[in-house]
Structures are given as structure tokens and as C-alpha cells.
Amino acid sequence: MIDTNVYLSCWPFRRLPLDEPAALVAALKRLGVTQAWAGSFDGLLHRDVAGVNLRLAAACRTHGEGLLIPIGTVNPTLPDWPEDLRRCHEEHEMPGIRVHPNYHGYRLGDPRFAALLDEAARRSLIVQVVVAMEDERTQHPLVRVPPVDPAPLVALVARRSSLRVVLLNASLKPADVLLRKLVEAGRIWIDTAMMEGISVLERVVAAVGSERIVVGSHAPFFAPDAALLKLQEAGLKEADHRAIAEGNVRSLMGSRRERED
């Protein structure tokens, strides 16, 4: 299984049982995860994002046991953000970047985000857009951050033929029109972390197919077992199960390499 949604370092509001990288890696291995895309909690609020990404890359190298893939943070509201993007690509050799538009204070219609997408597409970097980190209702009263509206992604992706986006922590329902539109956009993949409801993946696959759905655990903030148990609860056909657990991420990565060659 490939997990497209984990974090290293510390969640600002709580120590988490698995917020040491070695403990996280051990838990992911127990669940059969062979590769996990790791961002950094520090990317939410720190302004020295270059330092955040440097530490993330080092932690993945030191503790990752070949399993953790660093995904750097880029904040397009910071001065000289293209240099962060360049370092993620050229120095840390990351396959993608992760953005937190709500914590960084912009909407997806912002021209700075369009510029970021242009640069990421030019460099063939995958862009992970994180919709939310936690339930809005239980946020710290001084740090209330509404979820990102992902709807503008449909048009943004359509205008950039080599751009690939992975949407993380979207709490889309199987019947949502937006889910269908995002899937039909073609180069948007959606992770399972905040998909909720009884046998939700069974109902999502019935609604929009399995091709654009990828596993994300949102560990260590979320209990990592949820990702695997969601697949178990869905009782999917073998092909759909394999696509979501691993195949879709492999084709997402594969299409990137082809373009680089």
C-alpha cells in the first residue's frame, strides 16, 4: 500500500502517539505500507519554510528506511517562494510539493497560486493541495481555519496540460457533484483520509470509479489503521482495491517520469 498523506514533526496543538518518525515508520510497516509521502506539520505555521523542508528531507533520509518520501511545503505568499520550489525539486529531489492555502491565507483563485501551479507543472512536480487538517468544530478557538474550497482546481488543471494534483483531506461525499467534477477533470487524484460514512469507498467507487482515488492516512494526526480498515470495509473488487491501494499512485508517478525522460 502507498500512503500519500503523512506528516513529520509536531502538530502544534497536541503531542501525537506517532510523531517520532521511527514510530510512524514502524506503524506504517505494520499496516503493509511500502511508501509514504511525508509533509511537515511545521509547514503550516513556520515562515522559514526552507528550513522546514531541509529538516524534512533529512528526517526522511535518516529515519525513513526507504519508505518515507519527502514532500516539501511551498507557501506562495512568502517572499521568493520560487526558490523554495526550486530547492524541493533540484536539491531535495522531491517528487512533489504540498500546499496549505487555508493556513497560508489565500484561496485557489489567487494569482499567486496560479503562478505556483505554472512553476510546478514546468518542473513536473506533483502538487498536493490540503483541504483541511482537522474537524473545524474542534479547532483551537484562536486558530480557526476554514477548509479550502477545491472547486477552482477543475479549471486550473484544465489549463495546464502537464499538471497533476493530489487533493488531501477532502471530506467529499459519494453523491457530491464536486467529487464527480474533480474526478472528471482527469489529472486530480483524491485521497481517502477524510472520506467518511459507512463503507464510504464502496459508495465512492460506485459513484465515480476507482481510478482517481488514492490511499491517504493523515497519520500521525489520524489513527493510521483507518486507511487500511476503509479498504476492508468497502469489500471492493480486487482490481479496484489494488488501484486505490497502490496502482493509481504508481501511474501518477509513472506519468511524471515519462515526461522527465
Next chain:
Amino acid sequence: MTEPPRERIWDLHCHLSGMPGRTPDELMAALVARADRMGIERLIVFMGYPMAMDPSADELRRQNDQVLQALSHWHHRAFGFAYVSPNHVEASLREIDRCIRDGPMVGIKLWVARRCNDPAIDPIIRRAAELRAAIFQHTWIKVGGNHPGESRPEDLVALAARHPTTPLICGHTGGDWERGIRTVRATPNISIDLAGSDPTAGFVEMAVRELGPRRILYGSDVGGRGFASQLAKVRSAAISPADRRAILGDNLRAMLTPILRAKGVPLH
């Protein structure tokens, strides 16, 4: 060497909504089929559909009828709690008699019609306690504010102080579980329900640390939630196998044992 005791999962908190199906029978069959995939032995079902935040007396009866119908083919796999409301005390007492004393149900569900610190609820609590029925009260702590009739854990603590020997269940642990656990910590007749919040890591560990393993009940809140995310809270937790067994089923069986015995329901 003896085999370790088997994990028997009982789910405290299930609804008929959110499932594929049009009738109580179809919805219940769909629910049990998904529970089977997760190895869940027993389901507690309450409230029918559509969701009614301040149901009339007639609506309470209609929704309890839906649950009775859903249970009718599944007494070997499911129990029910009667949906009652402090806004309709007389009707609620009649529903308790009809569904619990004279029917198969084993508890009551109180939702968001009126906060449970209001003494208007007391006759309902007393009647349920006489029958040894489980008492489940929804609670939440929303940073943006609760519904007017929506209880917070401190409201349940106020209720517990008036009924100190009656076991009570703090639904959702208030959602904001770090506050919820602290709020009920000093009130030993309150147990917590793990259901119906995101699978945030650390919830179960903190609960075991602060409440001990015996006051914690696994539940899911399906169909709005999945079994998967809610079971994961217990599966991922760094706790002992004995505590895990207690939370997943032993504690709920212990709480329901008196009423199940009285009804002649076999426990094994």
C-alpha cells in the same frame, strides 16, 4: 498455553441512515453486511429517519417503530435503544414502556431537543434506571457554538450529580475529547462513547490514562461515519490487549448484562 480471550466487538452507536436501502429491513441488512466485513458481532441501533432534532411525540413513536422493524429479523445480531425526548416526557415514558419494558430494546437515546442539565428530563432518567436500561446522551463541544438544545459534557455531569448511582453514557465524549474526558473524569457513573468524531490519534490513550479502561465504550455512529475510521481509534491505540477487549465489547456487555439477564437474552 491457553489461547488469549477472543475479541468480541459490540458497537454502541449505529443508525439506519446513510446506508443503501429504502426500508428498515433493507437498511438493516446492509448495515449487518458491512459489520460482518469488520468482524463486529453486535450492533446497537437507535433513531430512524429522517433525522429529527426536536421530534414530536408521534415522530418518536414512528422512528422507534422503524428500529423495531429493523431489529425484527436480527435479534441475534442487534439491540435497540428507544429514541426519547425531554420535550415530550409523558410520550417518552410511554415509549420506554412500549419499547423496553414490553419490547426488545435495552436503552434510551437522548439527542439535541433539550439540554440534559434541565430537570425536566429526570422522570425519563428514573424510569430508564428502574429498568436498568442504558442511557445514552449526545454531547458536543463546538468551537463555533452548539445548537440551543445540544448538551455539552458538563450538562451531563450536572445530570449525573442528580442521579449518582445511574450509569450514563457521554455520547461522542463531546467531540472535543481532550475537554470532554477532563469534564467527566471526576464523575464515576459516566462512561464515554468513542463514536462519531474524526479518528484523531491519542483519544483512546488519553481516555485510558484519565478514566481507566472500564469507562470507555467503542461505537461508530454509522452510517454518517464508517466502522473503519472509528474502529481505527481503538486498533491504532497503544494500549494493552485486555484494555482493547474491554473497550471493544466487554464494557458494554457488562453495562447491559442486568437488563439482558432480565430479558432472558443469552450473553454468549
